[in-house]
Amino acid sequence: MSEFKPTYFPSRRPAQVVACEELTDGVVRLTLRDAFIAAHARPAQFVNLYTSNAQRLSPRPFGVCEVNGDEFTLIFAVIGKGTGEFRGLKPGQTVDVLGPLGRGYDLREPADYVLVGGGLGVPPLVRAAQELHGRDDCHATVLFGYRNVHFADRYAAKYSDDVRSIDESEGNVITILDRWAEERGIAGGADGHLLPCAEGERPVRILTCGPLGMMKAVSAWGRDHGVAVYASLEARMGCGFGTCVVCTVHTTRGILKTCVDGPVFNTAELEGWEAAR
Amino acid sequence: MSEATETMTPELDAERRSNFDANQKFTWHHKTQVAGVEWKNPVGTASGTFNFDAVKWFYDVSQLGAVSTKGVSPVPWEGNPVPRTAETPAGSVNSVGLQNPGVDYYLEHDLPALKAAGATVITNVAGHSDDDYAEVVSKLADHESDMLEINVSCPNVSADGLSTGTDPVALKRLVKRLRPLTDKPMIVKLTPNVTDIRPIAEACIEGGADALSMINTFVGMRFDIRTGKPILANITGGVSGPCVHPMALAFVYKTRQAFPEIPIIGIGGIMTGEDALEFLYAGANAVEVGSAALGDPVAPLRIATELDALLDKRPELAQALEEGRTW
Ligand SMILES: Cc1cc2nc3c(=O)[nH]c(=O)nc-3n(C[C@H](O)[C@H](O)[C@H](O)COP(=O)(O)OP(=O)(O)OC[C@H]3O[C@@H](n4cnc5c(N)ncnc54)[C@H](O)[C@@H]3O)c2cc1C
Ligand SMILES: Cc1cc2nc3c(=O)[nH]c(=O)nc-3n(C[C@H](O)[C@H](O)[C@H](O)COP(=O)(O)O)c2cc1C
Ligand code: FES
Numbered sequence: 386m387s388e389f390k391p392t393y394f395p396s397r398r399p400a401q402v403v404a405c406e407e408l409t410d411g412v413v414r415l416t417l418r419d420a421f422i423a424a425h426a427r428p429a430q431f432v433n434l435y436t437s438n439a440q441r442l443s444p445r446p447f448g449v450c451e452v453n454g455d456e457f458t459l460i461f462a463v464i465g466k467g468t469g470e471f472r473g474l475k476p477g478q479t480v481d482v483l484g485p486l487g488r489g490y491d492l493r494e495p496a497d498y499v500l501v502g503g504g505l506g507v508p509p510l511v512r513a514a515q516e517l518h519g520r521d522d523c524h525a526t527v528l529f530g531y532r533n534v535h536f537a538d539r540y541a542a543k544y545s546d547d548v549r550s551i552d553e554s555e556g557n558v559i560t561i562l563d564r565w566a567e568e569r570g571i572a573g574g575a576d577g578h579l580l581p582c583a584e585g586e587r588p589v590r591i592l593t594c595g596p597l598g599m600m601k602a603v604s605a606w607g608r609d610h611g612v613a614v615y616a617s618l619e620a621r622m623g624c625g626f627g628t629c630v631v632c633t634v635h636t637t638r639g640i641l642k643t644c645v646d647g648p649v650f651n652t653a654e655l656e657g658w659e660a661a662r
Numbered sequence: 663m664s665e666a667t668e669t670m671t672p673e674l675d676a677e678r679r680s681n682f683d684a685n686q687k688f689t690w691h692h693k694t695q696v697a698g699v700e701w702k703n704p705v706g707t708a709s710g711t712f713n714f715d716a717v718k719w720f721y722d723v724s725q726l727g728a729v730s731t732k733g734v735s736p737v738p739w740e741g742n743p744v745p746r747t748a749e750t751p752a753g754s755v756n757s758v759g760l761q762n763p764g765v766d767y768y769l770e771h772d773l774p775a776l777k778a779a780g781a782t783v784i785t786n787v788a789g790h791s792d793d794d795y796a797e798v799v800s801k802l803a804d805h806e807s808d809m810l811e812i813n814v815s816c817p818n819v820s821a822d823g824l825s826t827g828t829d830p831v832a833l834k835r836l837v838k839r840l841r842p843l844t845d846k847p848m849i850v851k852l853t854p855n856v857t858d859i860r861p862i863a864e865a866c867i868e869g870g871a872d873a874l875s876m877i878n879t880f881v882g883m884r885f886d887i888r889t890g891k892p893i894l895a896n897i898t899g900g901v902s903g904p905c906v907h908p909m910a911l912a913f914v915y916k917t918r919q920a921f922p923e924i925p926i927i928g929i930g931g932i933m934t935g936e937d938a939l940e941f942l943y944a945g946a947n948a949v950e951v952g953s954a955a956l957g958d959p960v961a962p963l964r965i966a967t968e969l970d971a972l973l974d975k976r977p978e979l980a981q982a983l984e985e986g987r988t989w
Contacts, residue, residue: 394719397958435957439933442903442957443749483958623747623756624956627716630732630758631746640740640761645716 399479409534411463420455428513429617432484433625436467444625450508462505495522496590503530503595507537518544530558604652614652692973695986696925697847697872701727705966708952709786720959724780733788736797738764743895748884753903755882757896760788784809792820803844815853815878827853830865837869852876860920875927877910903953907931918945935968
């Protein structure tokens with residue numbers, strides 16, 4: 386028989402656990418070693434983790450938070466069976482991974498990027514800040530909303546000089562988005578729209594990830610202010626790489642797969658979002 | 663979104679392809695035959711769990727015995743609302759609703775791409791009425807699929823909304839109608855949602871089927887105990903994965919006992935070469951791997967290599983398969 390050799394795009398494989406720490410109750414930061422993911426994961430691309438229990442076959446997708454050498458980190462909330470298992474991972478153990486997967490944020494355009502994250506939607510935005518860091522044709526403003534503990538500010542602060550956050554006792558991301566816009570003097574013209582940027586000024590682009598309600602509010606804010614909003618969506622996934630067609634989303638381009646056509650979509654092309662404003 | 667944000671940039675693709683080609687050293691020692699069609703090994707993919715565009719980055723699909731495509735219908739089908747998947751121990755419950763871009767798109771895009779890649783192609787056919795099936799089979803007749811696989815599990819208006827696959831009379835009528843429409847070997851894929859598979863298999867054979875594949879998914883559901891509501895938007899879905907393996911084996915075994923000649927493709931819960939081997943001992947000529955390919959894109963190829971090694975040690979079984987016989 387022929388020996389089974391890995392393929393040119395690495396398939397599912399074990400990654401070594403470098404560190405696993407609880408940032409706050411039920412929020413875990415996991416550092417894994419996988420040179421391929423570390424080298425190639427773009428902001429809002431995700432990786433599938435698989436539990437070691439052969440009874441649980443479904444993938445657990447997580448947005449890549451930071452990459453460093455041949456390591457990458459994830460930040461996740463403990464929700465159910467899979468994340469309950471991953472929280473207990475110890476350095477030296479391995480966990481099966483697949484990725485990076487999906488289409489992330491497009492950061493090629495020189496722009497002022499406003500990264501609006503809520504709860505466990507912050508990891509892809511930290512990765513976006515990391516990628517924008519050091520680009521002199523861009524600027525990243527980070528606006529995070531938390532339930533209570535501001536667990537991810539320090540990671541974003543490594544890459545952005547402008548990190549603002551808020552928790553539920555003070556308001557929500559729209560509160561800080563309004564404040565930011567006011568400071569920038571772009572609270573909108575008489576018609577509520579963002580004034581066209583001055584000659585040579587960079588356009589504003591909003592990247593968002595977080596709870597659906599929050600992303601819809603951010604999308605509506607963007608529409609009202611004439612700013613394009615790119616959202617990273619969540620979906621229950623059966624494969625994560627485009628085979629099973631369980632992760633569909635209705636868009637103006639037709640029914641697309643969240644896992645390979647997204648998870649990032651321009652919110653203007655998402656159908657049914659308007660109604661929920 | 664731009665091309666540049668995809669995982670597959672042209673540079674990466676080129677780099678990976680160069681590694682990939684270096685790995686193309688599979689030699690298969692044990693082929694099989696299904697209704698006169700030679701498979702280079704007894705492992706294929708199951709319909710709906712194989713998508714060429716998704717997996718071509720991971721492995722060379724021509725290395726599989728065959729690939730069964732997503733069911734194609736006469737016109738595009740939108741499928742069911744989401745959520746379409748729920749986890750269950752050793753399996754999953756899915757309600758995709760046969761979303762597919764339709765036969766015309768398939769003939770223009772998917773089939774030529776698969777043939778260009780060197781795959782042995784089983785085109786899986788879906789329909790909501792006998793006319794639907796007839797239309798698709800006629801359209802496929804002069805194209806280059808190697809085999810057709812008729813999925814008779816879909817709800818069918820010609821059978822009062824039940825799946826044709828549960829009614830021997832309706833099934834025989836359908837297979838008889840499709841038979842003269844094509845020269846291609848026609849596999850009928852059976853649903854396990856019946857009390858006795860033998861009259862169903864008999865109806866297919868009498869109608870002129872060249873082979874049977876089994877099983878499709880079991881009807882099932884899961885509840886979210888926090889809300890008390892079903893997890894799937896469609897309420898029920900199809901159960902697949904290792905949890906169905908023992909039942910799938912029994913379906914194959916009973917059919918083989920009753921019908922010694924008909925070629926059978928065993929499907930259900932195959933995760934390893936050993937799982938596949940059990941189907942061969944139950945009397946299958948070949949197998950299709952489904953859910954395993956959702957948890958690891960290269961699983962079908964891995965299983966094929968494992969089975970090849972297991973057959974090395976079982977010359978009698980290997981010999982039988984090669985000659986188109988079974989255990
Ligand atoms: C593209 C993407 C990126 C994500 N990034 C992050 C992240 O960075 N941090 C984070 O905390 N969470 C993230 N999530 C959500 C995360 O995948 C789920 O919280 C996790 O799968 C729950 O697994 P579990 O086994 O603990 O839950 P269980 O409830 O036991 O899971 C049962 C099944 O449902 C699926 N599931 C449950 N909740 C979700 C959900 N919200 N989204 C998708 N599938 C779900 C699971 O994957 C599993 O297959 C992301 C989801 C997607 C789609
Ligand atoms: C997501 C998904 C989609 C499927 N779509 C089809 C389909 O379009 N046509 C079909 O005949 N069977 C379809 N099936 C059934 C499989 O081909 C197979 O018969 C079944 O999953 C049992 O095999 P398994 O346990 O190896 O998954 C689908 C199964 C899954 C999980
Ligand atoms: S999760 Fe399988 S296609 Fe998206």
